Amino acid sequence: MKYSDFSVEQLEQRLGVLQDNYARIKDAGLNLDITRGKPSAEQLDLSNGIDGILEGFFLLQDGTDVRNYGGILGIPEARQLGADILSLQPSEVLVGGNSSLSLMYNMIAHMIGAWEEESRQSNSKVKFLCLVPGFDRHFTICEHFDIEMINVGFLTDGPDLDTIEVMLERDPMIKGIWCVPKYSNPTGHTYNTAAVKRFAQLGKIAGPNFRIMWDDAYTVHHLTDTPDELHNLMQEARAAGTQDSVVMFASTSKVTFAGAGIAFLGTSMDNLKAFEKFLSAQVIGFDKVNQLRHVRFLKDTSNLAAHMEKHRHLLGPKFDLVQTKLEANLGKRGIAKWTKPRGGYFVSLDTMPGIANEVVRLAADAGVKLTPAGATYPYGLDSDNKNIRIAPTFASLDKLGQALDVFVVCLELAAINKLLST
Amino acid sequence: MKYSDFSVEQLEQRLGVLQDNYARIKDAGLNLDITRGKPSAEQLDLSNGIDGILEGFFLLQDGTDVRNYGGILGIPEARQLGADILSLQPSEVLVGGNSSLSLMYNMIAHMIGAWEEESRQSNSKVKFLCLVPGFDRHFTICEHFDIEMINVGFLTDGPDLDTIEVMLERDPMIKGIWCVPKYSNPTGHTYNTAAVKRFAQLGKIAGPNFRIMWDDAYTVHHLTDTPDELHNLMQEARAAGTQDSVVMFASTSKVTFAGAGIAFLGTSMDNLKAFEKFLSAQVIGFDKVNQLRHVRFLKDTSNLAAHMEKHRHLLGPKFDLVQTKLEANLGKRGIAKWTKPRGGYFVSLDTMPGIANEVVRLAADAGVKLTPAGATYPYGLDSDNKNIRIAPTFASLDKLGQALDVFVVCLELAAINKLLST
Numbered sequence: 001m002k003y004s005d006f007s008v009e010q011l012e013q014r015l016g017v018l019q020d021n022y023a024r025i026k027d028a029g030l031n032l033d034i035t036r037g038k039p040s041a042e043q044l045d046l047s048n049g050i051d052g053i054l055e056g057f058f059l060l061q062d063g064t065d066v067r068n069y070g071g072i073l074g075i076p077e078a079r080q081l082g083a084d085i086l087s088l089q090p091s092e093v094l095v096g097g098n099s100s101l102s103l104m105y106n107m108i109a110h111m112i113g114a115w116e117e118e119s120r121q122s123n124s125k126v127k128f129l130c131l132v133p134g135f136d137r138h139f140t141i142c143e144h145f146d147i148e149m150i151n152v153g154f155l156t157d158g159p160d161l162d163t164i165e166v167m168l169e170r171d172p173m174i175k176g177i178w179c180v181p182k183y184s185n186p187t188g189h190t191y192n193t194a195a196v197k198r199f200a201q202l203g204k205i206a207g208p209n210f211r212i213m214w215d216d217a218y219t220v221h222h223l224t225d226t227p228d229e230l231h232n233l234m235q236e237a238r239a240a241g242t243q244d245s246v247v248m249f250a251s252t253s254k255v256t257f258a259g260a261g262i263a264f265l266g267t268s269m270d271n272l273k274a275f276e277k278f279l280s281a282q283v284i285g286f287d288k289v290n291q292l293r294h295v296r297f298l299k300d301t302s303n304l305a306a307h308m309e310k311h312r313h314l315l316g317p318k319f320d321l322v323q324t325k326l327e328a329n330l331g332k333r334g335i336a337k338w339t340k341p342r343g344g345y346f347v348s349l350d351t352m353p354g355i356a357n358e359v360v361r362l363a364a365d366a367g368v369k370l371t372p373a374g375a376t377y378p379y380g381l382d383s384d385n386k387n388i389r390i391a392p393t394f395a396s397l398d399k400l401g402q403a404l405d406v407f408v409v410c411l412e413l414a415a416i417n418k419l420l421s422t
Numbered sequence: 423m424k425y426s427d428f429s430v431e432q433l434e435q436r437l438g439v440l441q442d443n444y445a446r447i448k449d450a451g452l453n454l455d456i457t458r459g460k461p462s463a464e465q466l467d468l469s470n471g472i473d474g475i476l477e478g479f480f481l482l483q484d485g486t487d488v489r490n491y492g493g494i495l496g497i498p499e500a501r502q503l504g505a506d507i508l509s510l511q512p513s514e515v516l517v518g519g520n521s522s523l524s525l526m527y528n529m530i531a532h533m534i535g536a537w538e539e540e541s542r543q544s545n546s547k548v549k550f551l552c553l554v555p556g557f558d559r560h561f562t563i564c565e566h567f568d569i570e571m572i573n574v575g576f577l578t579d580g581p582d583l584d585t586i587e588v589m590l591e592r593d594p595m596i597k598g599i600w601c602v603p604k605y606s607n608p609t610g611h612t613y614n615t616a617a618v619k620r621f622a623q624l625g626k627i628a629g630p631n632f633r634i635m636w637d638d639a640y641t642v643h644h645l646t647d648t649p650d651e652l653h654n655l656m657q658e659a660r661a662a663g664t665q666d667s668v669v670m671f672a673s674t675s676k677v678t679f680a681g682a683g684i685a686f687l688g689t690s691m692d693n694l695k696a697f698e699k700f701l702s703a704q705v706i707g708f709d710k711v712n713q714l715r716h717v718r719f720l721k722d723t724s725n726l727a728a729h730m731e732k733h734r735h736l737l738g739p740k741f742d743l744v745q746t747k748l749e750a751n752l753g754k755r756g757i758a759k760w761t762k763p764r765g766g767y768f769v770s771l772d773t774m775p776g777i778a779n780e781v782v783r784l785a786a787d788a789g790v791k792l793t794p795a796g797a798t799y800p801y802g803l804d805s806d807n808k809n810i811r812i813a814p815t816f817a818s819l820d821k822l823g824q825a826l827d828v829f830v831v832c833l834e835l836a837a838i839n840k841l842l843s844t
Contacts (some may be wrong), residue, residue, distance in 0.1 A: 044576070045490040051711065052474025067466040067679040098709045105704035144703035257489040260711035281566035282527035287520045287709065289473065289682035319671050
């Protein structure tokens with residue numbers, strides 16, 4: 001039965017039980033953290049073989065010594081791997097250091113001059129569309145560069161492209177859009193083929209300096225036997241002549257080592273040439289030794305897929321546990337909805353409006369750290385105060401279970417308090 | 423006898439000999455390169471043990487798993503190593519990725535907003551002092567951010583501090599100065615204690631947003647038994663209350679792997695806090711696995727010194743060969759002066775005025791690549807057209823000898839042509 005159908009008396013009775021539970025939990029002095037999408041130690045162990053894999057061989061097929069300076073675009077073997085992952089040509093791929101975020105940041109830094117020039121001429125701020133809920137670190141980059149962010153929501157099957165198209169037609173100072181097109185952070189959406197095709201047309205509406213920041217962070221991070229397929233945006237864009245509007249990103253942060261992987265940027269060859277020139281003022285080349293380690297370790301996409309299966313075996317039970325715990329405790333209460341992701345790193349949960357903050361506060365007081373409510377929205381502002389991102393990957397199964405037990409009590413408590421106060 | 427004391431007849435006779443030599447050299451179809459300060463393969467081999475050194479142990483003393491995300495300032499063990507190298511407190515040190523250049527670039531990017539605000543208010547451009555000849559990549563960063571560069575020369579024993587002080591007093595929009603204080607690129611200067619003490623006072627003249635970019639790239643790169651000592655700028659600056667004006671840099675690029683080392687930035691704790699915040703928009707953390715590899719491999723400053731001795735044994739004969747060849751062929755001709763560095767990666771040679779360009783062109787035509795004349799000056803402009811940077815480290819002793827034989831012929835040729843034409 002839904003809590004909204006409870007009588008006041010029933011709610012008060014339930015509240016009493018929950019308050020007792022909550023007091024007991026607080027006494028237990030827990031210290032749990034399900035805030036960030038970090039791989040667990042067991043997942044990291046899967047890649048321990050990467051250190052030392054070179055066995056003293058540092059030369060590439062073309063004779064390049066990866067230990068020495070140079071080569072901003074990355075070693076050919078790693079560009080090929082990135083191309084295979086992103087379904088691009090190697091000539092469209094740059095391989096960076098350990099951070100795709102840094103490549104995104106630099107792409108914005110590279111474009112901001114042209115955008116600000118347009119801004120001065122039109123006397124209108126540079127703006128970005130942000131699909132919400134989304135990835136906080138994307139939004140932080142916009143804040144850093146003083147780019148105004150405009151929220152766009154998801155429909156059941158993906159981004160609200162009608163709204164996106166209308167907005168781009170209305171405001172030529174919208175210069176980009178942040179996307180996580182596959183197993184989206186945090187909603188789990190994979191954009192369907194029709195949506196991808198419409199994305200390829202956006203550059204025609206928005207003009208030459210518009211950039212789709214296509215952060216394909218979870219492209220090989222499946223949680224099912226039947227992986228989602230993401231249609232090839234660049235292929236569509238090439239056909240539409242909008243390839244300059246496409247900038248793709250991926251990394252091995254959740255494939256090998258989260259802090260010591262390699263990152264990929266894919267875009268048109270013209271864009272890449274200009275971006276390489278931009279980067280040349282700040283770096284002579286990224287870490288080619290680590291690029292070679294990754295190529296030797298991951299080999300090719302089929303070996304990569306086998307490697308990701310091992311991750312899935314570790315992650316599957318955790319995501320299952322989230323579903324079990326949420327369903328058992330909240331399934332019939334009508335106070336929350338959540339996603340059942342087919343890949344990626346998160347479960348996105350919407351509480352009844354107006355209580356996400358309170359749930360996070362209650363959990364924190366009981367020793368369970370959750371991602372701050374609002375973090376999945378630009379400027380940290382979730383106007384409905386309802387979205388909570390659950391990151392089940394890092395904690396052990398045991399601790400995850402404990403954290404979820406606390407979480408559901410906090411959620412029920414906040415919901416009943418809200419229902420009783422209105 | 424100096425060429426300037428030759429008669430026209432003697433010069434013409436010598437020119438004939440040189441032209442024959444040059445023609446023979448061209449026929450040999452050489453392909454040699456002494457342009458950049460890259461370590462040789464033998465030097466890189468000294469550090470091959472770094473790959474695989476972790477042997478599956480990825481945990482720090484404080485329990486941090488270096489494989490996972492986080493920690494922009496770097497691992498404590500690496501901050502300690504950087505502090506020992508730069509004579510700082512670990513709390514003043516950030517350990518970055520494989521590029522100190524990238525840290526320098528980001529420090530300028532971090533400051534540029536405040537500088538540009540002052541620029542708007544004073545209606546005067548942001549400016550930097552550049553000691554010349556100097557490192558071209560420093561100057562490129564200034565060009566990238568549209569910072570006007572002003573040349574300052576060296577006196578016999580180091581930077582011309584009288585001029586620096588006067589300039590800072592006159593123009594409050596001079597916001598920084600590039601320095602390579604030890605075994606300077608390319609001149610080989612090590613700033614003496616009196617100079618370092620005066621540097622520590624510059625922040626008092628120039629105001630709170632002034633930054634000394636103290637690129638201590640060659641601090642452990644000695645070529646003699648009696649290493650130069652660089653006085654501790656930060657200690658002086660702390661005493662003077664100017665510690666915010668000091669930003670130091672170092673890296674292991676020419677200690678371990680040139681493309682896969684770790685970089686250090688040292689500054690006041692207040693600066694470091696602000697810089698960390700600035701970086702947090704673009705990176706979650708640098709490669710801590712590689713930081714740990716370096717700590718395990720280099721251990722401490724005494725082990726580092728022993729490691730650098732091995733580099734010296736490889737480099738010493740190359741630097742000796744440069745002196746021998748230059749002295750034998752040019753020693754008495756009065757057409758060039760050059761440095762005899764006690765450390766670092768370069769020999770700086772000044773031709774008679776007006777011919778450096780021509781020497782580089784002649785060498786290129788004969789298959790020997792030299793650093794472009796002017797590269798050691800802001801905007802590539804050496805108004806005397808005389809400085810040539812020789813980088814003897816990368817080539818084998820044999821090829822270096824061949825390249826120098828060509829170089830001296832080209833220099834003599836250009837000089838005699840010049841003398842005959844004036």
